[in-house]
Amino acid sequence: MRRIFLAATIAVPVQASAHPHHYVDQQVHLSIGVNAVELAIVIVPSSQDGAAIFSTIDNNGDGVVSDDEGRIFATNVVSATRLTIDGQAFTFILADVGIPDETTVASGTAAITVNASAELRLADRQAHSVDFSITYEEFSHDWFVQPFLYPNLLGKIAQLEIDRSDRAGKVVVRFSNR
Template identity: 35%
Template sequence: MRAALGAAAAVAFVSAASAHPHAHVDQQALLSLGRTKAVLTFAITPSTKDGAHMFSHLDANGNGLLEASEKAAFAESLLAQTYLTADGARIKLRVTYMQFPGRRAMAAGTGAIRISSEAPVSLPASSRHRLDLMVAHSGFAEGWTLQAFYYRDLLSGRSVPSVSRNPKIGSLGISVPSG
């Protein structure tokens, strides 16, 4: 429940954040993590200065619409440049949801691109684990805000996961204790 509330709050924050024009491109990656599942949600809100260019970049055939194939191509490119590892092994994420604003909303800096992905993970309570997340996609802006949330099964032991950040490379590390 706590993780669901955290994820709902994150989505509400992202939704509220995209309701007004932005002066810069805002890029967020929100990781919800449990012992058997990882969900990574991206939110990219264009700026008023860059929104029209971003839309044109995504609209590969230039017809003024973002077609399913263009959305999927961007989502797959984003995931290909996202590195989520558990105990050193890369986790393959798959897209589960995509929402793209229209040209007008992107140009106004008010519409966010939202992409969700997920993957099964295996983090047994019998041992400690290390997860690392880095988003290398820089097609629209440098840098990502990375945030972690936990499902109840990671919070049920004596210890809670700890988070470390490396601002030089824009990464997030999570140490999951045994228990």
């Protein structure tokens, strides 16, 4: 397990257009705040796999992902996540899903997005451990999980440690509050 020790810093996820990929790129932005953890999942299909990925989501094969098909896909992805904070399990609630049209997905330039959140309340002046993993492997086994901290938490942190597992799709964020 690799350990990274940081002074409290913040980074903000930025949405950008995808460039053609030669592999399926799967990322999770895990944004941690005092009252919530938000999940932004981005899957960019490769040009070789884009059509097959789209057809996996388009259950009835009509070339259009309906709201129901999108919700089923997003629910399957979110249900493959695990979030525990200080040993207590939390469940994400699906917020929305974005699936571009069939041609764009097939070209390998589409970003499929799934957003979800979990409400919580972090205690002040306490050490916390946020454990997150994702095991959805329908398209690829590789996931990159990047944690972010909201300003309402960042200003309270005295020490921050991020552990990335050797296994893709897992991260542990430990911090102590002032």
